Amino acid sequence: MGTLLLLVGISAFAALGDVGKGTSAGRIRIVEAVEAAASLPRIVVLDARSAKDFAMGHVPGAQHVDWREWTLEKPGALNALFGNPARWGRVPDADAALEARLRALGLSNARPVLVVGAPGGWGEEGRVAWNLLYWGAHEVWLLDGGFPAWRGEPARPLESGEARKAAPGNFALDVRPERRIESRELRAVAGAAAATLLDARTPAEFEGETMAGQKRGGHIPGARLMPAKSLYAADGRYVGADELRRLARLEPSALNGPRDRPITYCTGGVRSALLAVLLEARLGVVAQNYDGSLWEWSADPTLPLVK
Numbered sequence: 001m002g003t004l005l006l007l008v009g010i011s012a013f014a015a016l017g018d019v020g021k022g023t024s025a026g027r028i029r030i031v032e033a034v035e036a037a038a039s040l041p042r043i044v045v046l047d048a049r050s051a052k053d054f055a056m057g058h059v060p061g062a063q064h065v066d067w068r069e070w071t072l073e074k075p076g077a078l079n080a081l082f083g084n085p086a087r088w089g090r091v092p093d094a095d096a097a098l099e100a101r102l103r104a105l106g107l108s109n110a111r112p113v114l115v116v117g118a119p120g121g122w123g124e125e126g127r128v129a130w131n132l133l134y135w136g137a138h139e140v141w142l143l144d145g146g147f148p149a150w151r152g153e154p155a156r157p158l159e160s161g162e163a164r165k166a167a168p169g170n171f172a173l174d175v176r177p178e179r180r181i182e183s184r185e186l187r188a189v190a191g192a193a194a195a196t197l198l199d200a201r202t203p204a205e206f207e208g209e210t211m212a213g214q215k216r217g218g219h220i221p222g223a224r225l226m227p228a229k230s231l232y233a234a235d236g237r238y239v240g241a242d243e244l245r246r247l248a249r250l251e252p253s254a255l256n257g258p259r260d261r262p263i264t265y266c267t268g269g270v271r272s273a274l275l276a277v278l279l280e281a282r283l284g285v286v287a288q289n290y291d292g293s294l295w296e297w298s299a300d301p302t303l304p305l306v307k
Helices: 010-016 033-039 051-056 077-082 096-104 124-135 146-151 183-189 241-248 271-283 293-297
Strands: 027-031 044-047 113-116 139-143 197-199 223-225 263-265
Touching (some): 139 146, 241 271
Parallel strands (some): 027 139
């Protein structure tokens, strides 16, 4: 593993947000297709949909990304037999190899990044956006309505097939730990009355249904259900601030500072990452995403689950 100096300059935090007051360095925005189109080519476009869908058509100049490639161990059938599901959702080490991969996508910290997804999916676009914010991107955009919104009226240009080769960027990793929570920290607050713990899975999963790689069923003590499907409106766009506030039922303290930040989780930190970035984009609340989620939590028999 290469050696990397993490650039955590005080001046950068001051310019991009006061972490101590419940905000965070970096910004997430939800943008309409018309704004995204007008911003090309000064922005980087990352497409979080499947490789098949990407090849059939994508935003010109977009790079395809698979969130599973940004984990300690890639989820999938092969690793279900020989791998360790506790590693499937966790972000990879912030090292020189990761930095090089991000630069190869054309990423630079100060250059806005538009992430394109597929409405009603697993929230892959949210996980990609959350990863970028966690690693130090200054401004990340989510395309409201996903790729179907780009294809809507008026007609916008499309490309198909493989992605164009991107000009390398100069992204420097600047990890923002306030955006993430690990199992040892979550264990200390699970079940506490003051904790706001949001489960982004389905009702069936919340009650005990398990996904592939999950060792035990149920939910973390004290969690309340906020299914990822509820984050999309009927037209495929993200729900607005009022609806999100109603669904989240956040305590006033969560809106005022970092001490009582909401914690989000799901099976592998994907749907919960979408929930986390939407809370920030719509309500200004910086949540802590548990990227290990139930794949990691359920693998440790000493960590509690209830049904």
